[in-house]
Amino acid sequence: MSCTFLSSFIVNPDRKILSTLSLSASLDGNFIISTMAPSLHPLVDNGITQGDASFSGGKLRCLCTANQVEVSLASNVVHNHVCGCSKCWKPAGALLSLIAVIPKDKLSVTANSDKLEIVDSSAAIQRYACKECGTHLYGRIEKDHPFHGLDFVHVELSDSQGWQEPQFAAFVSSIIEQGFAPEGMGEVRSKLKSVGLESYDALSPPLMDAIATWTAKRSGKLPA
Ligand SMILES: [Zn+2]
Ligand SMILES: [Zn+2]
Numbered sequence: 087m088s089c090t091f092l093s094s095f096i097v098n099p100d101r102k103i104l105s106t107l108s109l110s111a112s113l114d115g116n117f118i119i120s121t122m123a124p125s126l127h128p129l130v131d132n133g134i135t136q137g138d139a140s141f142s143g144g145k146l147r148c149l150c151t152a153n154q155v156e157v158s159l160a161s162n163v164v165h166n167h168v169c170g171c172s173k174c175w176k177p178a179g180a181l182l183s184l185i186a187v188i189p190k191d192k193l194s195v196t197a198n199s200d201k202l203e204i205v206d207s208s209a210a211i212q213r214y215a216c217k218e219c220g221t222h223l224y225g226r227i228e229k230d231h232p233f234h235g236l237d238f239v240h241v242e243l244s245d246s247q248g249w250q251e252p253q254f255a256a257f258v259s260s261i262i263e264q265g266f267a268p269e270g271m272g273e274v275r276s277k278l279k280s281v282g283l284e285s286y287d288a289l290s291p292p293l294m295d296a297i298a299t300w301t302a303k304r305s306g307k308l309p310a
Contacts, residue, residue: 130278138247148221156195258286258287
């Protein structure tokens with residue numbers, strides 16, 4: 087990797103994450119790239135806005151400039167969180183996605199449903215994305231699963247205010263699998279902590295407990 091290559095990253099203002107790279111020279115003369123204040127997600131970077139407990143829902147729209155797919159949610163969401171996995175849709179330049187769940191009977195596609203397609207029909211969550219802009223509008227679980235009956239949604243696709251604020255950060259270490267330098271993880275976790283989000287490398291303890299309880303009831307280790 088040449089110096090020219092590295093400096094082209096640093097002066098390129100369009101590369102949000104990479105523009106925060108800094109260089110230092112190690113003892114053996116090699117350059118080291120380190121990350122400074124990476125963009126986690128636009129709705130987390132500058133602190134979290136609290137939701138409104140009496141908020142009753144709103145509309146999500148894809149990022150097309152015309153004929154947007156529209157999804158209507160008839161209640162607020164729950165378990166809203168940021169996620170580092172490779173499957174959740176995230177906005178350009180963000181390290182993490184922002185994802186929540188809502189009972190599936192509270193969700194309806196209210197415009198341009200013909201533009202939706204399932205991203206990966208073999209996945210546990212069937213993610214419905216806009217064929218034109220690639221935005222994920224909702225994810226649904228059809229098979230027998232602890233979260234069956236809940237749909238996964240991104241409330242940042244709504245222009246309404248009052249959605250539940252993010253509660254925690256899930257699958258944080260998974261950003262390394264997508265190419266994030268492991269040396270930057272301490273900074274990512276401390277930035278999450280500074281805005282009040284606990285970092286986990288699975289889901290939060292209450293959700294992991296819910297999955298384990300469902301599994302134990304299925305196997306007969308706990309009464310159903
Ligand atoms: Zn679209
Ligand atoms: Zn995810």
